[in-house]
Amino acid sequence: MLSAAGNVMHADSALVLRAQANDRAAFNEIVLRYKGRIFNYIYRTIRHAADAEDLTQETFVRAYQSIRSFQVRASLNTWLFRIATNLCIDYVRKQKTHVPAESLSCAADESEQDAQRDIPDAALDPQRLLIDKELTHRVEAALEQLPEKLRTALLLYDVEGLSYEEIAAVLECPLGTVKSRIFHARAALRDRLAPYLNGMG
Amino acid sequence: MAMHLFRDPQHTGCLRAQERLSEYVDNRLSARQAWEVERHLAACPACAQMARELRTTVALVRDLPRYDTGEDFMARLHARLDGVEPTGAQPRPMGLLAQRWRWLWPERLRMALRPASGLGIAAGVILTLWAMPHLLRENGNRSMSPVGTSAVTPEALHYSVALAASDPFEDPAAANLAAHAVLKSVQEESDAKKAH
Structure with a gap:
């Protein structure tokens, strides 16, 4: 019996096979299936909505260009996140050469928070309204202050739901490194959030 | 930046438990490891507090609002894709039997067997090289x-x-x-x- 992940992979493979044979409708389906996750991941990594949308577009343009070289037995999920991660790395490098480093790491910057509030299509789950908005901002600020490598691993694992093995493939690093980065990222977040966590959980 | 959870690094029991807390929260530990962590948490209020905070932290991160692309994303993307051609040769379509076979063989098993098949080939080459002189000698003896x-x-x-x-x-x-x-x-x- 195939697992749920296996079923998703099977469905992805069928779409990839069609896309490799110049079926644009199949590629469209791939984009619709993954664009939300890729955008959310890129946006949470670079914290700039317009650029995140451009990088998401670029992710799918690159995927389309090289779809024929994609091995069907590989994971489409992993492949797309790897393209997105490489684009984010290039983007952050370019930003660092043009923008002073302090402004990039200034998580509590009010303008950044305003920009985040203006993001279109933010999920408006009624249950989410119950969560303390201030605490959400604290979590986002703490996340933003994490070193890039730790944040990437944490986003892929806790936000995008990739497995340790998939993250190791995306980041092209050993499984032990992935575990270590997730552990340290969570520990650092907990340290930062500890004053606000009393009475929760 | 404080990069670890340890409040009392002298305490080896705490260190051992705290190193495993992240995986404990994810239920990734073996039954024995989980039991060891739980036994420690039951006896150590500081680590138990840390475990609760870590669990809450993870829940908060997982519960962060998700964002999606703007409404014109697909239209913009298709406009870009119109000017792009996939590169490389179109792969040969896979036969139905090959597709079925691929799904009968789980990816993990195939990955696991890949080094084994390499070892098998290497062993075959070594065996052939070792056996060749013996076989030649045998044949030589018979014919002579x-x-x-x-x-x-x-x-x-x-x-x-x-x-x-x-x-x-x-x-x-x-x-x-x-x-x-x-x-x-x-x-x-x-x-x-x-x-x-």
Whole structure:
């Protein structure tokens, strides 16, 4: 019996096979299936909505260009996140050469928070309204202050739901490194959030 | 930045438990490891507090609002894709049987067997290289042995003559009978030699 992940992979493979044979409708389906996750991941990594949308577009343009070289037995999920991660790395490098480093790491910057509030299509789950908005901002600020490598691993694992093995493939690093980065990222977040966590959980 | 959870690094029990807390929260520990962590948490309020905070932190991160692309994303993307062609040759379509086979073989198993198949090939090459001189030597001994030649040739000759004399197409048992005749004659020859 195939697992749920296996079923998703099977469905992805069928779409990839069609896309490799110049079926644009199949590629469209791939984009619709993954664009939300890729955008959310890129946006949470670079914290700039317009650029995140451009990088998401670029992710799918690159995927389309090289779809024929994609091995069907590989994971489409992993492949797309790897393209997105490489684009984010290039983007952050370019930003660092043009923008002073302090402004990039200034998580509590009010303008950044305003920009985040203006993001279109933010999920408006009624249950989410119950969560303390201030605490959400604290979590986002703490996340933003994490070193890039730790944040990437944490986003892929806790936000995008990739497995340790998939993250190791995306980041092209050993499984032990992935575990270590997730552990340290969570520990650092907990340290930062500890004053606000009393009475929760 | 404080990069770890440890409040009391001197305490080895705390260190051991805290190193595993992240995986404990994810239920990734073995039953024994989880039991060890739980046993420690039951006895150590500081670590138990840390575990609660870590669990809450993870829940908060997982519960962060998700964002999606703008409404014109697909239109913009298709406009870009119109000017782009996939590069590389179109892969040959996979047959139905090959597709079924691929899903019968889980990816993990295939990955696990990949190094094993490499080892198998390497072992085969080594075995061939090792065995080649032995095989050559064996063949050489046989072809050069006068004993073997004299012993084998008359038997083979007897057999082929007897087989030719019979007609296996008419009687399938003829070849067996011919072989039996050869064996009998060889036995008689051997007995005669012993008598001499």
